[in-house]
Amino acid sequence: MEKIAAIIGGGVIGGGWAARFALMGWQVRVFDPDPEAERKIGEVMANAERALPMLYESPMPKRGEITFHDTIAEAVVGATYVQESVPERLEIKQKVYAELQKHVAENAVLASSTSGFKPSELQEGAARPQQILVAHPFNPVYLLPLAEVVPGQASLEVIEKASETLRDIGMYPLHIKAEIDAHVADRLLEAVWREALWLIKDGICTTEELDDAIRYGFGLRWAQMGLFETYRIAGGEAGMKHFMAQFGPALKWPWTKLMDVPEFNNDLVDLIAGQSDDQSGHMSIRELERLRDNNLVAMMRALKGQEAAAGKLIRDHDARLRGPLADEVPLVTVRRTVPVDWVDVNGHMNEGRYGQVFSDASEELMAHVGADRAYIDAGNSYFTAETNIKYLDETLVGEEFFVETRVALGEGKKLRLLHEMKRASDGAVLSSCDQFLLHVSLETRKSCPPLPDVLAAVEALADKHAG
Template sequence: MTKVAAIIGGGVIGGGWAARFALMGWEVRVFDPDPEAERKIGEVMGNAGRVLPMLYEAPMPKRGQITLVGSVVEAVTGADWIQESVPERLDIKHRVIAEIQGACPEGAVLASSTSGFKPSELQDGAARPGQIVVAHPFNPVYLLPLAELVPSAVTSPETVARAKEILTAIGMYPLHVRAEIDAHIADRFLEAVWREALWLVKDGIATTEEIDNAIRYGFGLRWAQMGLFETYRVAGGEAGMRHFMAQFGPCLQWPWTKLTDVPEFTDELVDLIAGQSDKQSGHMGIRDLERLRDNNLVAILRGLKQQGAAAGKLILDHDAMLRGPLGDDVPLVTVRRVVPVDWTDMNGHMNEGRYGQLFSDASEELMTHVGADRAYVEAGNSYFTAETTVKYLNETHAGEDIYVTTRVTRGEGKKLRLWHEMCRASDDAVLATCVQFLLHVSLETRRSCPPLPQVLEAVEALAAHHAEAGA
């Protein structure tokens, strides 16, 4: 059954929500009176469609259609999820929420992207306050998984549970904020850092670029994968957090920061910061900056994914959710994916080492198909690659949609030979081929041996099936 998301307000955040839902297979209706909305959302979708699939080894769901509609009513009628992303003015949000609830299903989740308002403030005067929840995301919504999920005392448990389920299903992390508070959790940290940064610039201590460098070359990388408290626990060494608190706790009494004081927001301060920012990155257009940001995030998130840590663990788990059985086709399609940016070399081509990884991924999918899966390996049995021959036939670039087909050309006893073809999805052109010869091995003796009976039977049956089909 087709799932429908309604996005009310198609700016930076609304457009990111639309892209996230559409790329996860939802039909999306967007209402935004801005005459440039279609162009802007199209550009955001172009960015998202290029990079989000790079996070996954599994094939993405069939992309949903984004449709711009002429009214709130048309957008929300029959919708399963409604995301309000209109400007941060409470009177506008109240008016829009009233219009939404006049036409949407009672069982739909009505979520607001608000970064500051509490859900009880949004619910004031609403026809069905229990339907409303805050789902505050972070830009770009289509890459960053965090969504602060904030209910009020009258938000129904069913709405919260359904919101968690849907957000998880589209690859996000719903952080359930248990108590209402202005600006929720994350933005309160950002506001504190922002205030201190304004003072540092105003007082001539640092420029905008120097402050950004302090973050991106230092603690920002730690925060990206450990957060705040875990980072400080590590800083405490073997003695842990207690030692850290004892050592650095007194610093809280020192006048290091000005978090309780805010510089006057004068035209001079705005000009100073805007001028420094223009000097720092004004030579790049917004789309260039977005593309750089997206490429960097993909590389970081894939690195975390490879380690099974932090946000990468979420993607790893979601990747597993998206995988399905291989089926019985000849040849088997063992891999469908997009080439990520971190697979390319200085020429912009896919590095030759990644071809080996791709064909290895294909053989691992086939191993799982015949029962030589993770549990089989953990029990002390596996196939080891003894020899490969790879031929590179065409260039492959980041962002290209590719697939690998695999045929079993020999499967008897402890010997297994596979024929892989890597193809471009857009025209089925063969980009590379690989002959892979594998031997079954006991992980206890590290010597070749026959597979266990159930795996041997599956391999021999697959080899026979492929031979009959002309493999």
């Protein structure tokens, strides 16, 4: 069944939604009266197409087409999920929902990207209020997985369908059961923002110094543990109660001005804008976006290696995207994109990463013949005894490649694999690897014959790949 999403409003957030849906294999239909919408979304898509695949070891789904339409009625044809990202004015949003419900299927999800309005405000006066909910994302939508799902009067069926759709495109639907202005995450951001405005206005620090306090300190902790888990550790062995007892009295101290707001006048705007220009004005917005995307990919890939927080989400989604190997000669064991954290100072893939690529290829082949995680947990595996890697051409960040694997020898406990790593765009051979493995018992740590089913599968591949 074809997956179709409609995007109503194609600005920064709408463009991010369109890119994520399309890269996850959905057909995307966009309505935005801005004559520049197609160009703007195209630029967002270019960033997303470069960055998002770097998070995954699996090949991405076949990219869905993004089409642009002159009316809402045209855009929602066949759509099972509609994401509204029009300007933050309640009367505009309510008008859009009235128009949407004239044309969209009654069982489609109508989701809003609103960062401030409650779902009950969006649902007011709607023909089918149970069809509407909030799915509030974070920029860049194509990389950051969180979407705050706030239902209001939305039906359980719509909540479940929205959450299922968000998980399908690799996002984390956080179901917020009670509605409140600005939901949860933006209320936290607003509190930090207000205090930051005072610190700048009072001359305590500059915009750059304040950003340094976040990115070199608690921002790194928050990225993996959030707020309460971080503070639980701060309590030491005594735990959260000790932390609360130790720092609770600080709530009565005049550490923040959150109950007071600085006058938002031209002087404050000019002060902050000037400092921000000094801090980052040497880079264009597109350069800053590229830097942001590189950092996010590297951080989330690090978390992925530890199966923590957003990294675990990506790892699990990666596993769902990776299907069984096609029964072909040679076997295509790896299809992926070179991520930013694989590149060295010369701008090309570090030689150590070639070893990882070929290791990943052999693991895919092992799983294909039945020597999978369960086989390993039962005490059996193949260990690499020798590799001979040849580096034939540069491999650059963001390039797509694949690995073709042949079984050159499959006799008893011996397994010899020949790998060729090829550039996806032209089939050029980037590297090759001759890999010799021995089957071992994980109990004795000594070589031994594979179990009969695995041995039979290996021998069958060796016969098929002969010559």
